[in-house]
Amino acid sequence: MQLEMEKIEACLSKLEEEKKKTIDMDPSADLTAVYEQFNNLVVTEVSKCKSIALEYIKDAPTVEGSSVHGRGGSRPGFSSTKRETVLLPKFSGDEKSAFLKYPVWKLQWEDHIKEYEPRYRATMLTSHLDEKALQQIIGLENEYDNAMKQFHRYYSDSNKVIKACLDEIR
Structure with missing residues (x-):
């Protein structure tokens, strides 16, 4: 290390x-x-x-979910243990830092979003983006896979990443 x-x-x-x-x-x-x-x-x-x-x-x-126990008795086929809800990372589309922070956000997002059913993913995505980031997926808000592809195309564009790095250096 x-x-x-x-x-x-x-x-x-x-x-x-x-x-x-x-x-x-x-x-x-x-x-x-x-x-x-x-x-x-x-x-x-x-x-x-x-x-x-x-x-x-x-x-x-990896961080394991903690258990929350229900009341005493047990019923067949029923577990009183619940998994803790996975907290998804938020993303800010602020041009000054978004291109530099996107790779880390994407890794965390993809790791955690798999805990959610596919039908909820589009809603989860839109609720974890700020207004600037949401502008990149206008019209795709209900199409998770297409929205993520568009989001990736925009925030991993090498010219924009290089410009952001140069701006950061200056």
Whole structure:
């Protein structure tokens, strides 16, 4: 685990160096080289960090639902134990952070939404998105699979992700 943390810290140091270079850059200069350099350095390093984070998420222990016991007596075929409701993550479509937070949200969402019956998923999705995020699935509010595809297309668009990263660096 220490080695993984050192890798992440090294990635962060590289990003900070690139940020300093970007700040000192001439604003009238051609940005094509900057975009290419950003893709080569930052996107690659962020991908490595995401891989490391995904490994930790995959290996993390799952939270089991707690039991709530009903009244004393028992009836055949009836269990007085209930599972705790799974809390689904909320998503904000705020352009400043949405593209950077989407991959983590999506992993958590997909992991938890499977606890719900398919007929409730569209409603659960719309109730866990803010107004800006809901704008991306207008017309698909009752079609869970199509809404998720559209949502994924929009928030995983590489050009928008790169722009969000550049805006974050500035």
